[in-house]
Amino acid sequence: MRIGYGWDSHEFKSGIPLKIGGVTIAHPKGLAGHSDGDVLLHALTDALLGAIAAGDIGAYFPPSDARWKGVDSAVFVQTALEQVRRAGYAVANVDSTLILQEPRIGPHAALIQRRVAELLNIDASAVGVKAKTPEGMGTDNAAIAHVIVLLTKQAGKPRRRTRVLEEVPQPVVDAVAESLLESLEPQKRGKE
Ligand SMILES: [Zn+2]
DSSP, X not given: OEEEEEEEEEEEEETSOEEETTEEEOOSEEEOSSTTOOHHHHHHHHHHHHHTXXXXXXXXXXXXXXXXXXXXXXXXXXXXXXXXXXXXXXEEEEEEEEEOSSSXXXXXXXXXXXXXXXXXXXXXXXXXXXXXXXXXXXXXXXEEEEEEEEEEEOTTSOOOOOOOGGXXXXXXXXXXXXXXXXHTGGGOTTTO
């Protein structure tokens, strides 16, 4: 069994779409940053990579790389999930907490839960989505996400040694990411 933890934050900016947990939420402000700014999926990606000690999101998808500008963050989650599978693990459950002043997450929580479960190919009942407001933190113009994951050894599969990031050749990472980008083509990469 392995445990993984991820944290992320993004600043709100007017006039861009707000995406949290792969769900587009109607709001006057979105989250600025590299890719689509999906704070929950970024924290989830780091939690998955952290659980197998395989580096972090920035190492796989550097903000300096123009390919990831505006991209659907589902690509990051799926790339991390592929690393988890190669290491011989499967996701048992995920828990998350969002900290943001607005919008209220409650009305969207069930949709976020289903979307995250779908991305991880697990049951929605194995995905916790909670939200709080940042009382006394002074972070009203930011969204923060904490995510924790539990991985279990996959039965009946050859157990490969967990490889550290430096041992994963960059062409492999690129090939996985490219194929995922192609599979997401109907969602118009860079637009969401
Ligand atoms: Zn991020």
